[in-house]
Amino acid sequence: MNSLAKKSIIIIIAVILIDQILKIWVKTHMYIGESSFNNWDWSIQKFQLQFVENPGMAFGWGLPGSVGKILLSLFRIVAVGGIIYLLRWLINNPKTKTGLVISVSLVLAGAIGNIIDCMFYGMIFSQSGYSANTIAEFLPAGGGYAPFLQGKVVDMLYFPLVEFQLPTWSPIKPGETQIFFSPIFNIADAAVTIGVALLLIFNKRFGTKELMAELENKSDKKEEITVEK
DSSP: OOHHHHHHHHHHHHHHHHHHHHHHHHHHHOOTTOEEEEEOSSSOOEEEEEEEEESSSGGGOOOSHHHHHHHHHHHHHHHHHHHHHHHHHHHTOTTOOHHHHHHHHHHHHHHHHHHHIIIIIHHHBOOOOSSGGGOOOBSOTTOOSSOTTOOOEEEEEEOOOEEEEOOTTOSSSTTOEEEESOOEEOHHHHHHHHHHHHHHHTHHHHTHHHHHHHHHHHHHHHHHHHHHO
16 A cells, blocks of 8 residues: 555545534434524634534525435435545646645545445434434434434534624615635545545646646556457
8 A cells, every 4th residue: 555545545534533523412412493603702702513414415405395305315325435436546646746645535524524424324313403402312212303314414613704794885785794714524524525525626736637638648548458459
């Protein structure tokens, strides 16, 4: 196992473990909508753990209905398979930069972290409610709240960085209080976001375009060989 593979495995395992430990703690200790504040003495006044569940993608986005949920879960699984293939190819390519492997590993770890929720949380937890006496149980006697692939993603990280009031003459929501950065997310979402941001920012330094062109050429050659056979 080369050094890139070791770094990738460490990143993936670390992100998944941290993500799942925090999710399980929140799921079994908090009810939906419950929040916890830590007040800091600098410009960011509030870091908030606020428990919400969403049936979809990162930051609460998703597709409506059980069918949409299943389709989204299947899409995630297929996407993870593609990322694993890409990561293995990058690790075995001597031209690959360490930063590129780290970035893709973060994306993969985040995707797996949320897939675990979708695949298993509905089967191993009871339904979370909106009061202190409806906190979810792990492995409840009556079974979980949803079948395979239909679990909800646990989100809890909320950073209301800036709170401000729009002027009364504003054409949009005059006089209303607004919060900058209101999405509630989890460690897995953060890992995906950081990984994608690194890929975009350091695209040229990583040589991503050249490597993807090489991978595409390799795939085209395989297809040609298959057709000839």
